[in-house]
Amino acid sequence: MKLHCKLYVLAILLLCLALFSPSLAEGKKLRVVTTLTDLASLTQEVGGDKIDVEALAKGYQDPHFVEPKPSFLLKLRNADLLISVGLDLEIGWLPPLITQSGNGRIQPGAPGYLDASQFTEILEIPQGKLTRAEGDVHPLGNPHYWLDPDNGRRIAKGIAAKLTEMDPGDQAYFQQREQDFEKRLAEADKKWLAQMAPYRGAKVVTYHRSWPNFAKHFGLDVVGYIEPRPGIPPTPSHTIEIVNLMKREKIKIELIEPYFDLKTPNSIASMTGGRVVVLMPSVGGKPEITDYFKLFDYDIGVLTKAFEETK
Amino acid sequence: MKCLNTVIVLTVFLAGVAKAQQASSTPSQPAPVAADNAALEQKVRDLEDRVVTLEGLVRQLQSQPAPGATAAAPAPSAPASQPAVPTEQGAAGALTAGNETVRLGGAGAAAAKALNPDISVIGDFIASGGHNPINPTPSFQMHESEVGLQAIVDPYARADFFISFGETGVNLEEGFITFTSLPQGFVAKVGKMRAAFGKVNTLHNHVLPWADRPLVTQNLVGGEDGINDAGISVQHIIPAPKNWFLEFTGQGFRGDSADVFTASNKNDLSAVGHLRAYKDLTDNSNLDLGVSYSRGHNLFGANFVTNLYGVDAAYRWKPLSRSIYRSFVARSEFIWRQQQQPGLFACSLITCPLNTAAGFQRAFGFYASGDYQFARRWFVGARVDDSDRPFNAHLNDKGGSLVLTYWPSEFSQIRGQYRLTRYGENFDAHELFMQVQFALGAHGAHPF
Numbered sequence: 001m002k003l004h005c006k007l008y009v010l011a012i013l014l015l016c017l018a019l020f021s022p023s024l025a026e027g028k029k030l031r032v033v034t035t036l037t038d039l040a041s042l043t044q045e046v047g048g049d050k051i052d053v054e055a056l057a058k059g060y061q062d063p064h065f066v067e068p069k070p071s072f073l074l075k076l077r078n079a080d081l082l083i084s085v086g087l088d089l090e091i092g093w094l095p096p097l098i099t100q101s102g103n104g105r106i107q108p109g110a111p112g113y114l115d116a117s118q119f120t121e122i123l124e125i126p127q128g129k130l131t132r133a134e135g136d137v138h139p140l141g142n143p144h145y146w147l148d149p150d151n152g153r154r155i156a157k158g159i160a161a162k163l164t165e166m167d168p169g170d171q172a173y174f175q176q177r178e179q180d181f182e183k184r185l186a187e188a189d190k191k192w193l194a195q196m197a198p199y200r201g202a203k204v205v206t207y208h209r210s211w212p213n214f215a216k217h218f219g220l221d222v223v224g225y226i227e228p229r230p231g232i233p234p235t236p237s238h239t240i241e242i243v244n245l246m247k248r249e250k251i252k253i254e255l256i257e258p259y260f261d262l263k264t265p266n267s268i269a270s271m272t273g274g275r276v277v278v279l280m281p282s283v284g285g286k287p288e289i290t291d292y293f294k295l296f297d298y299d300i301g302v303l304t305k306a307f308e309e310t311k
Numbered sequence: 312m313k314c315l316n317t318v319i320v321l322t323v324f325l326a327g328v329a330k331a332q333q334a335s336s337t338p339s340q341p342a343p344v345a346a347d348n349a350a351l352e353q354k355v356r357d358l359e360d361r362v363v364t365l366e367g368l369v370r371q372l373q374s375q376p377a378p379g380a381t382a383a384a385p386a387p388s389a390p391a392s393q394p395a396v397p398t399e400q401g402a403a404g405a406l407t408a409g410n411e412t413v414r415l416g417g418a419g420a421a422a423a424k425a426l427n428p429d430i431s432v433i434g435d436f437i438a439s440g441g442h443n444p445i446n447p448t449p450s451f452q453m454h455e456s457e458v459g460l461q462a463i464v465d466p467y468a469r470a471d472f473f474i475s476f477g478e479t480g481v482n483l484e485e486g487f488i489t490f491t492s493l494p495q496g497f498v499a500k501v502g503k504m505r506a507a508f509g510k511v512n513t514l515h516n517h518v519l520p521w522a523d524r525p526l527v528t529q530n531l532v533g534g535e536d537g538i539n540d541a542g543i544s545v546q547h548i549i550p551a552p553k554n555w556f557l558e559f560t561g562q563g564f565r566g567d568s569a570d571v572f573t574a575s576n577k578n579d580l581s582a583v584g585h586l587r588a589y590k591d592l593t594d595n596s597n598l599d600l601g602v603s604y605s606r607g608h609n610l611f612g613a614n615f616v617t618n619l620y621g622v623d624a625a626y627r628w629k630p631l632s633r634s635i636y637r638s639f640v641a642r643s644e645f646i647w648r649q650q651q652q653p654g655l656f657a658c659s660l661i662t663c664p665l666n667t668a669a670g671f672q673r674a675f676g677f678y679a680s681g682d683y684q685f686a687r688r689w690f691v692g693a694r695v696d697d698s699d700r701p702f703n704a705h706l707n708d709k710g711g712s713l714v715l716t717y718w719p720s721e722f723s724q725i726r727g728q729y730r731l732t733r734y735g736e737n738f739d740a741h742e743l744f745m746q747v748q749f750a751l752g753a754h755g756a757h758p759f
Binding site for chain 2: 065067068070071074077088091092096100101102104107108110119121122136140151153154157231232233260261
């Protein structure tokens, strides 16, 4: 019986906690949490000062292997809107965070949950029967779609529509900002395409399959991967294949994400006279990459310099 | 299906139009009509965007045949909020397009599959060598095959089932519903679950950093099954200053858990309380602390209570820019067990008369371990064990382990462990374990 008493006391304590915790009263600003920094940057472009936006993962971190830290729950529990990349990119860490957040507004299917992949062009959607013999494949298609400015524009449009749905009073503001962003992006894109124009059709190898959308937009031809299969670290036999491929095709450029070990890429480079180019897949990959524009500024800058020097 | 076809036809049509526009625009260009060109470019881009939007819609339709609980947000050009269509026939495979309901024949089964839970199977094989008469393990055993079934139940809840097939029988390891949309940020679970007592007790076998469980778990917290019971759990994040994460979990159970708690009548409930404090020290490191309390009736009957107190701590380091290559985790748990029992057990047979005042058996144990990841696929670890025996706290067992783990991929794991146990009877057991684990199906999330 004593135990029952304790349970009642517990229940009362919990109730007190509930009453004294700060009420989730409607603040003026929408609180948006995104999984990746790129989505945060796009949301910021559209939402301006009508929203507060935070990303969970860091820009220099492998987005497949983020740890579901409890500190993320502090951000998620008060969020009005959660924007994710989708296509199972965050499957290893986001679902338990959403469940434990205690925030009904951002559960899958709720109005405050937005999967940005629905707005974008998805490449490499596998056809037919799929097994993990092919490595850590993404059955829904390649999730690194934000690296195409055209998709950036589409995501911004989708976010604008979502923000408008959640805050109809600021519809004109979001629309105006979105159009302004689109204009600036179109101009910047023209510049980027012009910078990349001399290297259209250039053959490159990449470490992971992170760059199909980037390659498509800027006209690069990805002919090989340093990973033998997605998510499987380089093996000696495959590395030799890549070396031969690069020699045969006179490929000089290896594109690497900042979170992979440079040992194998470097030794391939030394065997082929190639160049290891560390491209940033996300905003915040370097301190100076503070938004979506600077991301491409940086990547295009590094890439054209490398092409120039290996000509 | 009709809807899907329409969308596909529309997509193709639009793509055609886009192509045609592009094609027709080139020859009929008089000299430099830059403005016209820009306008056309804009038009093509708009059409491209519409095609992509439609493609997105097709993907959604393919993955979510029955709208309802998990209906995703509509495409931006569509009306902002479509009224949810009631789906009585949802499970049977009905597709709704606008107001029109299309019944599916043979395709119904395929459509219903989309709502099947995520299924995963994790195999756990352990081979052992060495001599240990006190806690013997077979030379080879298919220790466990754990089937996980997980899905979202409705807009308010999700459910998780973990069914463990051992060598001798089947056991519902966990099966619970989690209510995710409660007011005020509460999260409630109802069902059978591993209790939130400390850290190791909450973890399934396949996510442990060892092939076995620490001595203190074996001796004082119910061994491999641990405190695992049917009941109700409520958790809530408590606002705390300075970016501390504070969470309280309160749980009430039936009161039957391994050799820890026994309910001899309906009122012999057990309770577990856990307070967790977590803080990011830097982007790369964090500290995770917890205190736990559990209380329930023990096998001596309704008048005898066992109290468990626990303290756990973990320090994690993982450099984010090299997160897949290097990491370090240090963890430790201290557990005190205070067990009321008949006087007979409290003192020796000769000095105490039968059934005098109830006595206490107080036992203490701990483990401390460290695991270092030194390459993308390689981990090395060590653990120190110390624990009194629950029913005879004068006997104290000590042990130590060395562990080497290799991941051929994210979905399989091979582990070797050397374990030395010095039992209270002054007997040393040297054992070697080789564990192979492999996962099929849905990519489960990694616990933290």
